[in-house]
Amino acid sequence: MTLLHDALAKIRPLDPALLDQAQAKLDNKTKPLGSLGRLEEFARRFAAITGTLEPQTDRKVIYTFAADHGVVAEGISAFPKEVTPQMVFNFLRGGAGINVLARHEGADVRVVDMGVDYDFGLLAGLIDRKIARGTANFAKGPAMTRQQALAALEAGITLANDCKEEGIAMAGTGEMGIGNTTAASAIIAAISGLPVKQVTSRGTGINDAALANKIRVIEQALQVNRPDPSDPLDVLTKVGGLEIAGIAGLIIGCAANRIPVVVDGFISTSGALIAAAMNPLIRDYLFAAHESVEIGHRAMLDLLAAEPILDLRLRLGEGTGAALAMGLIEAGVKIMKEMATFEQAGVAEQQG
Amino acid sequence: MTLLHDALAKIRPLDPALLDQAQAKLDNKTKPLGSLGRLEEFARRFAAITGTLEPQTDRKVIYTFAADHGVVAEGISAFPKEVTPQMVFNFLRGGAGINVLARHEGADVRVVDMGVDYDFGLLAGLIDRKIARGTANFAKGPAMTRQQALAALEAGITLANDCKEEGIAMAGTGEMGIGNTTAASAIIAAISGLPVKQVTSRGTGINDAALANKIRVIEQALQVNRPDPSDPLDVLTKVGGLEIAGIAGLIIGCAANRIPVVVDGFISTSGALIAAAMNPLIRDYLFAAHESVEIGHRAMLDLLAAEPILDLRLRLGEGTGAALAMGLIEAGVKIMKEMATFEQAGVAEQQG
Numbered sequence: 001m002t003l004l005h006d007a008l009a010k011i012r013p014l015d016p017a018l019l020d021q022a023q024a025k026l027d028n029k030t031k032p033l034g035s036l037g038r039l040e041e042f043a044r045r046f047a048a049i050t051g052t053l054e055p056q057t058d059r060k061v062i063y064t065f066a067a068d069h070g071v072v073a074e075g076i077s078a079f080p081k082e083v084t085p086q087m088v089f090n091f092l093r094g095g096a097g098i099n100v101l102a103r104h105e106g107a108d109v110r111v112v113d114m115g116v117d118y119d120f121g122l123l124a125g126l127i128d129r130k131i132a133r134g135t136a137n138f139a140k141g142p143a144m145t146r147q148q149a150l151a152a153l154e155a156g157i158t159l160a161n162d163c164k165e166e167g168i169a170m171a172g173t174g175e176m177g178i179g180n181t182t183a184a185s186a187i188i189a190a191i192s193g194l195p196v197k198q199v200t201s202r203g204t205g206i207n208d209a210a211l212a213n214k215i216r217v218i219e220q221a222l223q224v225n226r227p228d229p230s231d232p233l234d235v236l237t238k239v240g241g242l243e244i245a246g247i248a249g250l251i252i253g254c255a256a257n258r259i260p261v262v263v264d265g266f267i268s269t270s271g272a273l274i275a276a277a278m279n280p281l282i283r284d285y286l287f288a289a290h291e292s293v294e295i296g297h298r299a300m301l302d303l304l305a306a307e308p309i310l311d312l313r314l315r316l317g318e319g320t321g322a323a324l325a326m327g328l329i330e331a332g333v334k335i336m337k338e339m340a341t342f343e344q345a346g347v348a349e350q351q352g
Numbered sequence: 353m354t355l356l357h358d359a360l361a362k363i364r365p366l367d368p369a370l371l372d373q374a375q376a377k378l379d380n381k382t383k384p385l386g387s388l389g390r391l392e393e394f395a396r397r398f399a400a401i402t403g404t405l406e407p408q409t410d411r412k413v414i415y416t417f418a419a420d421h422g423v424v425a426e427g428i429s430a431f432p433k434e435v436t437p438q439m440v441f442n443f444l445r446g447g448a449g450i451n452v453l454a455r456h457e458g459a460d461v462r463v464v465d466m467g468v469d470y471d472f473g474l475l476a477g478l479i480d481r482k483i484a485r486g487t488a489n490f491a492k493g494p495a496m497t498r499q500q501a502l503a504a505l506e507a508g509i510t511l512a513n514d515c516k517e518e519g520i521a522m523a524g525t526g527e528m529g530i531g532n533t534t535a536a537s538a539i540i541a542a543i544s545g546l547p548v549k550q551v552t553s554r555g556t557g558i559n560d561a562a563l564a565n566k567i568r569v570i571e572q573a574l575q576v577n578r579p580d581p582s583d584p585l586d587v588l589t590k591v592g593g594l595e596i597a598g599i600a601g602l603i604i605g606c607a608a609n610r611i612p613v614v615v616d617g618f619i620s621t622s623g624a625l626i627a628a629a630m631n632p633l634i635r636d637y638l639f640a641a642h643e644s645v646e647i648g649h650r651a652m653l654d655l656l657a658a659e660p661i662l663d664l665r666l667r668l669g670e671g672t673g674a675a676l677a678m679g680l681i682e683a684g685v686k687i688m689k690e691m692a693t694f695e696q697a698g699v700a701e702q703q704g
Binding site: 029030031032033034035036037038039078079080082083086087089090093095096097099100101103104105204205293309310311312313314315316320324327328330331334335338339340344345346347348350 | 430
């Protein structure tokens with residue numbers, strides 16, 4: 001538990017002086033005060049997180065964590081679980097949505113096997129952190145052991161530590177795991193206490209009958225496992241997923257290493273919820289990439305006090321929203337770094 | 353009037369078969385149906401506008417149209433009018449917000465002098481289409497003559513025709529002109545019939561007293577000039593601006609040449625309103641870049657039946673929102689072009 005404990009203990013509040021200095025720098029640029037809206041917020045927070053008014057943004061990485069879910073046995077997904085390893089191969093060949101969008105934004109994609117129910121052997125490009133071949137069916141008992149949940153969290157933290165070593169400027173989270181909207185809905189229901197049907201929707205696209213079944217399965221999971229909302233590790237263990245644990249770990253590690261971290265949609269945000277429940281300061285290190293179509297996402301964002309950057313009705317996951325949001329965050333940082341000041345440009349300042 | 357008339361007559365409705373073919377192509381990609389939300393809409397419309405399922409997106413240009421406004425004599429802006437030419441120099445040196453964001457998105461910035469009250473002489477990089485040294489004070493009489501409005505529209509159309517020659521894939525609109533939110537508010541008030549105070553806000557950041565004055569000035573302008581809402585050229589002539597006319601012309605020309613055109617914020621959208629009032633088919637060729645902070649923008653978007661792509665509380669203009677939105681539209685097109693199909697990737701398709 002040392003790695004997790006150390007990372008959580010290392011996280012510091014943002015320095016308000018840095019936030020002020022960044023805003024002062026922005027206010028000197030040739031534009032009306034505050035006129036670049038949220039781009040200025042991105043720049044300010046990026047500066048305070050990284051501790052510099054001249055942060056680098058070149059090296060960007062999306063971590064796409066993959067794992068399987070025992071709860072698919074309950075018929076909660078529109079896709080068969082074989083799709084999880086099939087999509088891992090697709091990621092590694094560069095043909096998936098996340099590959100296209102990360103390329104477009106100049107980010108690398110790193111695929112992490114946290115718990116896919118498939119033996120990849122030694123596969124070039126795949127980061128092997130497999131904890132188990134998928135979780136157990138949490139409709140019947142805990143998804144994993146507490147030890148497995150811890151190991152998965154620490155795998156994520158280690159990736160963030162490696163980012164620091166490598167000089168990665170910004171990390172993004174993504175995931176692939178057939179059945180994982182069921183886990184994410186179970187997590188937000190457990191943590192918020194909201195009724196399951198208020199935080200559960202169609203995932204990759206199930207019909208009405210399947211949605212009713214999915215809600216019933218999550219209600220059963222909460223009854224069977226009784227996850228303790230005051231113990232985020234217990235929630236993760238009982239109704240989480242291995243990729244969600246990896247995401248939570250990456251986020252904790254990024255906050256500990258002062259690396260801005262862009263959280264993708266519904267499933268990634270469930271990981272952020274677990275992380276922020278372990279140390280609320282983590283919320284200052286996060287950027288919420290987009291408003292997901294999943295109805296439980298809004299409750300998650302409220303708990304994180306996070307305002308999503310994009311609203312493009314995305315519901316693919318993989319890190320696709322994070323890749324696009326990264327481009328906008330980087331744009332904000334470049335405004336702070338590259339725009340001319342009033343003095344440099346010989347432009348008259350605002351009156352009255 | 354031939355150039356304008358010809359361009360308007362050349363505009364065709366989008367081909368529904370192309371929209372369907374683009375969606376079919378998207379539906380074959382390795383993702384749940386529709387899961388990339390608005391990115392899919394962007395791809396579909398881009399394909400239908402350009403007439404191909406493999407559209408190029410590399411060559412992107414933002415046109416930043418600059419002009420002055422006689423109505424600044426009424427004290428409606430927080431900045432002195434000298435800022436218009438000062439910002440033109442800033443654009444040409446690459447230090448303004450639009451330069452930073454266009455560079456980030458891989459777009460060129462082209463600065464067009466439509467009517468700045470300054471003699472630039474022969475200035476490298478500046479496209480000289482000056483119609484007059486600013487408009488007249490429209491609180492006292494028409495902003496320009498009908499002939500000037502036509503000439504400014506046709507200057508914009510010619511730029512779009514040049515884009516076609518050059519093989520530009522996508523154009524964006526932007527502007528610089530101290531006082532131009534006053535003109536844009538007057539245009540939407542004239543066209544919609546809404547009360548001036550419902551479509552007028554603080555521009556670059558005026559205080560309460562200045563806002564009350566701005567509203568009074570626009571009300572006076574509408575009384576003095578009585579622009580005819582059924583004649584968009586009359587509205588443009590009486591309460592418009594030369595940069596707004598250039599934008600309207602560029603948009604008309606893009607639609608005539610089947611070039612997707614990304615409309616920036618409040619002022620650019622007032623140009624789009626004029627264009628779409630001349631031929632409603634133009635609406636299909638537009639992408640609304642972002643939701644502006646200016647309160648009159650929503651009424652404009654409603655009239656155009658356009659849904660903005662971004663909501664980052666921008667209010668700078670110059671084309672800054674258009675540059676960022678271009679990146680997202682391009683991302684959507686790349687999804688359509690570059691993602692693997694289920695068959696290529698050996699991934700199982702959706703069930704039930």
